[in-house]
Amino acid sequence: MTILVTGDSGYVGTVLCKQLLNNGHKITGLDLDFFLENDLILYNREYKRLKKDINEIHEDDLKNIETIIHLAGLSNDPLGELNEKLTYKINFDGTINLIEKAKIAGVKNFLYASTQSVYGISENIENEITEDSKNIQPITAYAKSKYKAEQIMLKKKSENFRVVIFRPATVFGPSVNFRSDIVLNNLVASAYLYEKLIIQSDGKPWRPLLHVNDMCQFFIKSIDKADKLNGETINLGYPGYNFQVVDLANKVKKIIPKAKIIIENKKIDNRTYKVSFDKAFKLFKDEINFDLNIERSISELVNYFDKVKSNKEMFEGRKTIRIKQLKYLIENKKFLNK
Ligand SMILES: NC(=O)c1ccc[n+]([C@@H]2O[C@H](COP(=O)([O-])OP(=O)(O)OC[C@H]3O[C@@H](n4cnc5c(N)ncnc54)[C@H](O)[C@@H]3O)[C@@H](O)[C@H]2O)c1
Incomplete structure (x- = not known):
């Protein structure tokens, strides 16, 4: 399959494609390659690839495909705000086009990477947010486009077209195509390069986290039980592992003791939320290791920065910061000039 x-x-x-190949799966990749030139590690993608816009996918492209894992999109809140129209065109129109063509082509499983941004700003920080629709309050174009797509895909599900929606926590960890615009990767890179852990807010906002390897495992383990999970929406993360940003900085300091924590308290960060991962635990407790060892993960990032010889340009430029790369593509009329 x-x-x-x-x-x-x-x-x-x-990361996902490497894991799928290691598990013996046959895969096809589809991507417009916005970030391909930014790989930090030499990597030949040795499987069939289509360089295509999800808006232009045709049912013939999906022949013999049994499962789609849908990750493509403008993939965080700041990217979504850069051009709201484009965000809807990709994250909503493109996703719906993909679903419609998938149904015609007879695809059986559709596994979707949504986001916890659909919960907006938490009003009562003591309550962990469950998947319940009463908690939905998308604020940004990114969150709204993702949530609208979720609603349509649930209507399109059937016994023969199984839909599973995942809302992952903020991801961290090494990847060939790395990002330093996400909280833990950013803190560790800053401590590693500058011996500084700069927190622009007061450090109190809560953030749930998810290792990139585990995010991929959730998808892989779902393939064989998509019939059981059909129609489910699942927060991805580890029960009990919501962190305050200042907690994370202290944990990084344990691994890089020279790094100085600087709480600037210059920006108000409203994005504070604690998420419940009880449902993910119930469904995947036998397949996923839910004991996150954050110190070990920080050391893993340090080793990764050694390996890629991380430097200022890599960390501050378009190589690892998505919004800078997207602006560059738009300014240079590459891919996004329609
Ligand atoms: N990274 C996180 O912290 C995180 C957290 C929660 C959810 N997610 C979701 O997981 C998914 C993957 O995230 P990521 O961090 O790998 O994002 P990413 O930005 O690194 O990768 C997205 C990929 O989609 C491609 N793409 C964009 N528009 C396309 C189009 N129209 N047609 C074809 N390809 C297109 C890009 O070229 C890029 O390679 C995203 O949907 C994101 O919203 C990510």
Whole structure:
């Protein structure tokens, strides 16, 4: 059976494809390759790839595909705000086009990477947010486009077309196609390069985290039980592992003791939320290791920075910061000039 991974050349996609290949799966990748030139590690994608917009996918592209893992999109809140129209065109229109063509082509499973941004700003920080629709309050174009797509895909599900929606926590960890625009990767890179852990807010916002390897495992373990999970929406993360940003900085300091924590308290960060991962635990407790060892993960990132010889240009430029790369593509009329 062939699995189509959209967004296969991105941060999560490259890790997922390696894991799928290691598990013996046959895969096809589909991506517009916005970030392909930014790989930090030499990597030949040795499987069939389609360089195509999800808006232009045709049912013939999906022949013999049994499962689609849909990661492609403009993939965080700041990217979504850069051009709202484009965000809807990719994250909503493109996703719906993919679903419609998948149904015609007879694809059986559709596994979707949504986001916890659909919960917006938490009003009562003591309550962990469950998947319940009463908690939905998308604020940004990114969150709204993702949530609208979720609603349509649930209507399109059937016994023969199984839909599973995942809302992952903020991801961290090494990847061939790395990002330094996400909280833990950013803190560790800053401590590693500058011996500084700069927190622009007061450090109190809560953030749930998810290792990139585990995000991929959730998808892989779902393929064989997509019939059981059909129609489910699942927060991805580890029960009990919500962190305050200042906690994370202290944990990084344990591994890089020279790094100085600087709480600037200059920006108000409203994005504070604690998420419940009880449902993910119930469904995957036998397949996923839910004991996150954050110190070990920080050391893993330090080793990765040694390996890629991380430097200022890599960390501050378009190589690892998505919004800078997207602006560059738009300014240079590459891919996004329609
Ligand atoms: N990284 C995280 O912290 C995180 C957290 C929660 C959810 N997610 C979701 O997981 C998915 C993967 O995230 P990521 O961090 O790997 O993102 P990424 O930005 O690294 O990768 C997205 C990929 O999609 C491709 N793409 C964009 N528009 C396309 C189009 N129209 N047609 C074909 N390809 C297109 C890009 O070229 C890129 O390679 C995203 O949907 C994101 O919203 C990510």
